[in-house]
Amino acid sequence: MLEGIDLQVQRMLRRVNRQTLRHLDGSYQVATKSSYSDLVTTIDRQNEQEIDRQLRVIDPGCRILSEEGFGDRRVDDLDGHVWIVDPLDGTLNFVKQHDHFGIMLALYVDGRPTLAYIMDAVNQDLYHGGNGGGVFKNDCRLTRPADVGLHDSLVAISSSLVLDDVAHLTRVARQASGLRMYGSAAMEMIGVLTGELGAYVSRLKPWDLAPGRVLAEELGLSVKSIDDDGISVLSSNLVLVATKRAGQDILDRTD
Numbered sequence: 262m263l264e265g266i267d268l269q270v271q272r273m274l275r276r277v278n279r280q281t282l283r284h285l286d287g288s289y290q291v292a293t294k295s296s297y298s299d300l301v302t303t304i305d306r307q308n309e310q311e312i313d314r315q316l317r318v319i320d321p322g323c324r325i326l327s328e329e330g331f332g333d334r335r336v337d338d339l340d341g342h343v344w345i346v347d348p349l350d351g352t353l354n355f356v357k358q359h360d361h362f363g364i365m366l367a368l369y370v371d372g373r374p375t376l377a378y379i380m381d382a383v384n385q386d387l388y389h390g391g392n393g394g395g396v397f398k399n400d401c402r403l404t405r406p407a408d409v410g411l412h413d414s415l416v417a418i419s420s421s422l423v424l425d426d427v428a429h430l431t432r433v434a435r436q437a438s439g440l441r442m443y444g445s446a447a448m449e450m451i452g453v454l455t456g457e458l459g460a461y462v463s464r465l466k467p468w469d470l471a472p473g474r475v476l477a478e479e480l481g482l483s484v485k486s487i488d489d490d491g492i493s494v495l496s497s498n499l500v501l502v503a504t505k506r507a508g509q510d511i512l513d514r515t516d
């Protein structure tokens with residue numbers, strides 16, 4: 262049953278991605294949400310409506326937690342099949358760069374991380390996997406990245422955490438090989454999955470974190486809260502996604 266769902270979701274994501282790329286010519290409207298730097302476009306909304314509609318066909322009876330609010334009104338537990346959806350991640354990059362954005366979703370079954378998908382939109386590369394079956398870039402299985410420490414790693418830290426020096430993260434940045442800010446959790450998660458980045462630190466909403474978390478844990482990478490003991494799937498978390506060594510190096514410096 263999960264295999265059928267998986268293949269249908271992959272096809273659906275590629276379809277939604279092709280539709281998204283057709284709008285790179287600027288044929289969409291932009292509005293602000295919480296601030297001038299927090300944008301939403303008609304493509305975020307269209308993608309979410311399309312993904313949510315298709316998920317209800319592919320996986321009848323599921324519940325959906327999605328960023329723009331077209332999913333279920335309240336999802337406050339993980340009973341049954343729960344999909345967590347980010348219909349366009351890196352909206353600011355989509356609008357300003359026409360590149361470096363993605364589409365992400367994850368399936369939890371009775372609280373168990375089960376399937377996850379991160380689409381690198383412009384490159385049309387789909388990272389997917391979970392449930393003990395490994396992680397793939399399209400049809401190619403990814404191997405666990407080398408267990409590098411902080412000094413030998415490029416690290417991505419979201420700009421607001423560095424600007425406000427949250428949890429001594431400027432010190433972490435100085436001790437890394439280099440600091441990167443991609444402005445898209447999807448792109449940054451892919452960076453850690455492929456070993457391009459040794460770590461990614463950010464404050465993430467459920468739809469920013471769940472897909473990358475499922476794939477990172479499947480690959481044996483660390484996913485840890487840096488401000489308390491645990492991570493909640495249904496709320497915001499200050500987290501690191503990293504190699505085991507880089508993750509520990511960061512935790513030692515953010516105490």
Ligand code: 2AM
Pocket residue numbers: 295298299300347349350351352353419420444445446447466469
């Ligand atoms: P989004 O584009 O789906 O909103 C940018 O550092 C990353 O943080 C992106 O993955 C972006 O996802 C996410 N993000 C979440 N809340 C945000 C906000 N209020 N403003 C800008 N980016 C936000």
Ligand code: CA
Pocket residue numbers: 300301328352
């Ligand atoms: Ca957003």
Ligand code: CA
Pocket residue numbers: 347349350351446468469
């Ligand atoms: Ca996002």
Ligand code: CA
Pocket residue numbers: 305328347348349350351352
């Ligand atoms: Ca989004």
